[in-house]
Amino acid sequence: MSNDEYRRQESELDDLYREIIIDHYRHPRHKGHLSAPSACHEGVNPLCGDEVTVEVALDGEALGEIAYSGSGCSISQSSASMMTEAVAGKSVAEARRLIADFTAMMRGDEGIDPDALGDLEALSGVRKFPVRIKCATLAWHTLAEALAEASAD
Amino acid sequence: MRQETRDRVLDVNAIRADFPILQREVYGKPLVYLDNAATSQTPRQVIDALVRYYESYNANIHRAVHALGEEATAAYEEAREKVARFIGAPSAESVIFTRNTTEAINLVAYAWGRANVGEGDEIILTQMEHHSNLIPWQLLAEEKGAAIRYIEVTPEGTLELGNLSALFSPRTKLLAMPHVSNSLGTINPVEEIIAEASRRGVTTLIDGAQAIPHMPVDVQAVGADFYAFSAHKMLGPTGVGVLYARRELLEEMAPFLSGGEMIRKVTFEGATWNDLPWKFEAGTPNIADAIAFGSAIDYLDALGMENVRRHEVEVTAYALERLRAIDDVTLYGPDDPEGRGGVVSFNFGDLHPHDVGTILDRQGVAIRAGHHCTQPLMRCLGVTGTARASFYVYNTQEEVDVLMDGLKAARDFFR
Numbered sequence: 001m002s003n004d005e006y007r008r009q010e011s012e013l014d015d016l017y018r019e020i021i022i023d024h025y026r027h028p029r030h031k032g033h034l035s036a037p038s039a040c041h042e043g044v045n046p047l048c049g050d051e052v053t054v055e056v057a058l059d060g061e062a063l064g065e066i067a068y069s070g071s072g073c074s075i076s077q078s079s080a081s082m083m084t085e086a087v088a089g090k091s092v093a094e095a096r097r098l099i100a101d102f103t104a105m106m107r108g109d110e111g112i113d114p115d116a117l118g119d120l121e122a123l124s125g126v127r128k129f130p131v132r133i134k135c136a137t138l139a140w141h142t143l144a145e146a147l148a149e150a151s152a153d
Numbered sequence: 154m155r156q157e158t159r160d161r162v163l164d165v166n167a168i169r170a171d172f173p174i175l176q177r178e179v180y181g182k183p184l185v186y187l188d189n190a191a192t193s194q195t196p197r198q199v200i201d202a203l204v205r206y207y208e209s210y211n212a213n214i215h216r217a218v219h220a221l222g223e224e225a226t227a228a229y230e231e232a233r234e235k236v237a238r239f240i241g242a243p244s245a246e247s248v249i250f251t252r253n254t255t256e257a258i259n260l261v262a263y264a265w266g267r268a269n270v271g272e273g274d275e276i277i278l279t280q281m282e283h284h285s286n287l288i289p290w291q292l293l294a295e296e297k298g299a300a301i302r303y304i305e306v307t308p309e310g311t312l313e314l315g316n317l318s319a320l321f322s323p324r325t326k327l328l329a330m331p332h333v334s335n336s337l338g339t340i341n342p343v344e345e346i347i348a349e350a351s352r353r354g355v356t357t358l359i360d361g362a363q364a365i366p367h368m369p370v371d372v373q374a375v376g377a378d379f380y381a382f383s384a385h386k387m388l389g390p391t392g393v394g395v396l397y398a399r400r401e402l403l404e405e406m407a408p409f410l411s412g413g414e415m416i417r418k419v420t421f422e423g424a425t426w427n428d429l430p431w432k433f434e435a436g437t438p439n440i441a442d443a444i445a446f447g448s449a450i451d452y453l454d455a456l457g458m459e460n461v462r463r464h465e466v467e468v469t470a471y472a473l474e475r476l477r478a479i480d481d482v483t484l485y486g487p488d489d490p491e492g493r494g495g496v497v498s499f500n501f502g503d504l505h506p507h508d509v510g511t512i513l514d515r516q517g518v519a520i521r522a523g524h525h526c527t528q529p530l531m532r533c534l535g536v537t538g539t540a541r542a543s544f545y546v547y548n549t550q551e552e553v554d555v556l557m558d559g560l561k562a563a564r565d566f567f568r
């Protein structure tokens with residue numbers, strides 16, 4: 001294998017496991033449970049057994065509190081942690097927009113500028129590992145379900 | 154990379170030369186294929202059999218009046234004879250071709266289970282079932298109002314048989330279990346358990362998907378009423394499985410799928426069924442792949458299943474020894490390589506199996522990461538998944554070394 005090829009692969013792995021992703025994996029934010037959640041939803045990735053439960057407590061139109069719990073690979077868990085940081089305190093409408101933008105980025109949608117998503121851009125490297133994309137989006141789909149439940153009540 | 158081998162029982166270099174796929178590279182590294190419990194690779198001889206069929210005698214079987222049809226029919230039925238001999242079945246009539254192990258088990262759950270399991274009846278399974286030997290019985294139990302009881306798995310990854318007799322009741326209709334666990338590698342004492350079940354008049358089914366490919370098995374010595382396995386895990390093509398069954402049971406059973414091929418006489422009022430085994434093979438079967446499966450059996454026969462087993466024990470023993478030397482590796486399943494198939498399940502420090510799998514993949518090493526279709530078992534073990542390396546006739550100790558180097562790389566990555 002050429003040196004260029006080596007470097008390309010190393011850098012793809014580095015892209016997958018960006019420092020910020022490892023940091024969230026090692027030091028999860030908002031991990032735990034809420035005392036009075038408005039809704040709680042459990043998401044599982046049947047293929048690999050990743051589990052993420054998202055709890056939300058609405059404060060009027062805002063996402064007052066959010067927490068997640070679960071177990072799984074570094075990508076699924078750090079994505080959950082980064083998500084809670086990104087949406088905490090936002091309005092429900094803003095959170096929904098972010099879910100749409102994030103999942104569009106993971107699909108490789110050209111209309112999305114990853115850099116506009118702040119830290120979440122770090123997860124765009126996962127796109128080069130198609131089997132891992134579901135790991136990255138699990139928490140986000142779970143949040144969408146939790147918000148739907150919370151708003152339905 | 155030249156594979157040097159210290160192997161004594163198989164000429165692994167010669168074997169490797171028969172498998173075209175082993176020449177390929179993955180991400181610029183030589184492929185190290187350690188996912189054989191999921192599916193095995195295919196030797197040139199099997200690929201040639203497929204090509205030969207399509208190039209020279211492709212035809213529908215059993216009802217053609219022409220030469221091609223006769224040749225195809227003869228080759229298809231010869232493959233069935235080979236399977237029967239390979240597993241020690243009394244006759245080819247008790248060998249039914251299906252799509253895979255899963256379909257073979259479903260055939261039993263529908264054609265036998267619907268007629269013989271009723272409300273209040275009981276089914277015994279183990280906690281180490283592959284979902285293929287779990288869901289069909291859960292559906293049956295739910296539909297009929299039957300109950301399922303499970304033989305427990307010990308912390309060592311073996312079955313807890315101390316209280317086996319207590320699991321049976323006068324309502325027990327079926328005992329179904331794996332011969333070898335695909336997640337733990339455990340070789341279960343099936344003869345003993347089946348003898349106990351048979352003594353009580355309980356029908357038995359063995360999921361042999363991980364046994365037939367890797368060790369000598371005589372289905373009559375095992376003693377099960379039904380025994381299921383897949384060609385694609387034993388050097389054969391995808392799309393062919395086998396249900397072996399005791400003849401008397403097959404004769405009593407109603408058909409599973411119906412249509413052409415499985416009938417004798419059809420009128421507007423009804424039909425009578427074809428003889429065994431065709432009664433259970435509705436429609437045009439997977440002719441080409443069944444014939445090629447016959448070639449896979451020839452290949453394994455030539456190696457000798459006892460040698461295949463010895464080789465796997467050696468490679469597995471070496472892998473266990475190397476993995477045990479790493480402090481924070483947790484191994485699952487029996488300690489003694491003689492007590493397990495060529496399957497090594499492990500976790501590595503606090504690294505998730507997926508992350509381990511992705512990093513190994515970039516080194517050309519293909520392993521499995523996850524629950525291996527045994528979610529309830531993973532819950533028993535208190536994990537969401539494991540990393541699993543599984544070996545076959547072409548794997549070498551040098552490939553285990555590459556796996557170990559890959560694990561080091563994974564650790565460095567997450568440090």
Ligand SMILES: Cc1ncc(COP(=O)(O)O)c(C=O)c1O
Binds near residue numbers: 190253256283334
């Ligand atoms: C123990 C066991 N049973 C059943 C199966 C299912 O085999 P198939 O997918 O060929 O039906 C497998 C394969 O994954 C297995 O390992």
